[in-house]
Amino acid sequence: xxxxxxxxxxxxxxxxxxxxxxxxxxxxxxxxxxxxxxxxxxxxxxxxxxxxxxxxxxxxxxxxxxxxxxxxxxxxxxxxxxxxxxxxxxxxxxxxxxxxxxxxxxxxxxxxxxxxxxxxxxxxxxxxxxxxxxxxxxxxx
Amino acid sequence: xxxxxxxxxxxxxxxxxxxxxxxxxxxxxxxxxxxxxxxxxxxxxxxxxxxxxxxxxxxxxxxxxxxxxxxxxxxxxxxxxxxxxxxxxxxxxxxxxxxxxxxxxxxxxxxxxxxxxxxxxxxxxxxxxxxxxxxxxxxxxxxxxxxxxxxxxxxxxxxxxxxxxxxxxxxxx
Numbered sequence: 507x508x509x510x511x512x513x514x515x516x517x518x519x520x521x522x523x524x525x526x527x528x529x530x531x532x533x534x535x536x537x538x539x540x541x542x543x544x545x546x547x548x549x550x551x552x553x554x555x556x557x558x559x560x561x562x563x564x565x566x567x568x569x570x571x572x573x574x575x576x577x578x579x580x581x582x583x584x585x586x587x588x589x590x591x592x593x594x595x596x597x598x599x600x601x602x603x604x605x606x607x608x609x610x611x612x613x614x615x616x617x618x619x620x621x622x623x624x625x626x627x628x629x630x631x632x633x634x635x636x637x638x639x640x641x642x643x644x645x646x647x
Numbered sequence: 648x649x650x651x652x653x654x655x656x657x658x659x660x661x662x663x664x665x666x667x668x669x670x671x672x673x674x675x676x677x678x679x680x681x682x683x684x685x686x687x688x689x690x691x692x693x694x695x696x697x698x699x700x701x702x703x704x705x706x707x708x709x710x711x712x713x714x715x716x717x718x719x720x721x722x723x724x725x726x727x728x729x730x731x732x733x734x735x736x737x738x739x740x741x742x743x744x745x746x747x748x749x750x751x752x753x754x755x756x757x758x759x760x761x762x763x764x765x766x767x768x769x770x771x772x773x774x775x776x777x778x779x780x781x782x783x784x785x786x787x788x789x790x791x792x793x794x795x796x797x798x799x800x801x802x803x804x805x806x807x808x809x810x811x812x813x814x815x816x817x818x819x820x
Contacts, residue, residue: 514683515713519720520727521676522688527728528662529669535745541811542747547666552785554670555677559790562678573685580681584793585778594776595799599806601769603814604762606748608781609774610690612767613718617725620737625760629767634691635698636768637775 523614532614537606589644594637601633662732677786687787691774693718698771747811750818777803 529551530536539545565571566580573580602608607615607626615623658664677688693714699705700715729736741749753759774780777799779788785803788796 511684511713512716515717516720516723518676518680519717519722520724521720522673522717523721523724523726524728525669525673525676525724526721527725527732528664529666529673530663532725532728533743533745534748535743538745538747538811541808542815543808543812547663550666551670551673554667555673555786556789558671558674559677559786560792562674563791566678566681571682573681574683576685578685581685582791583687584791585784585788585795585799587795587798588778590776591778591795591799592802594773594778595802596773596806597769598773598777598780599803600810601766601771601773602781602803603807603810604751604769605766607766607770608690609694609770610721610780610782612770613690613721614725614728617722617727618729618737619726620739622739622759622763625763626767626770629764629769630691630694630771630774631698631701631767632764633768633771633773634694634775635701635771637772638695638698640772641775 522610523617526611526614527618532611532618532620534606541603541606588641590641660731660733662728662734673786674790677790687791688782689714689779689787690718690721690782691771691780692783694771695775746820747815747818750820751814 526532529548531548531551536545536548540548563582567582570579572578598608605626607623609630612623612627612630616627680686680688693711696708696711696714697718700707737743744752752762770780777784779796779799781800781803784793784796785800789800
């Protein structure tokens, strides 16, 4: 359980949770302000993250930057157009609007002591189990 | 110099950082994962691992331990943020939830708990069917130019914004 990779991801997680909080993404009030277009600060957070991420991806590809663990060029992994992608995205959007929470922020909110996020987190675990089962069924037939 | 340091120090304790700064730091963090271990940002798959581990009689898949450790880290990161933001602990007041969620979520304790669990089920189920969430599809996937992630992210936002606007109109908030 205690090895270099796990330690690294613990540090990544701590930094990510901390940044989600400082972004305001763990505040239901600020999420509702984004969805209702009252205050777009979270839009700028997401837009900056995506644009700089895109630039770094392009630079890595253009200059052939290598991953430290494999020594091979950093991979550009495209998730597939899987069956259920649209239906799943719709359900996710509904849940996001209903709670103001997404999987990453649910955890950061639990850490911040926001009790309601424990219920949401439980729901996400249950929904994920159900979704994995449905994915297996979708892949079979 | 000391002025700059002390204002930086004060900024650290600010509960909300400048959006462009946080966005840039998230991009650098997500890219650091790809640079060091060639693994893009991912949250909802970790929840699927948790769900699998919760089932009795299933052997634990040690290869995915890091996913669960990452989720644990996010909780600790939230704790660290709450301990260093200089504002009182969360009370669940109307101001903290905002007028929209205060009006939307049922008032009774059990009604609210069911609402949060139901919403969580939609989020978890939706993320598994879509193959990712706002982390994997939006922050990581769109930055890598993945068409499926662009489509999924567009639907996430369109449905969430549409639903919230409709609900706000119906609730009159």
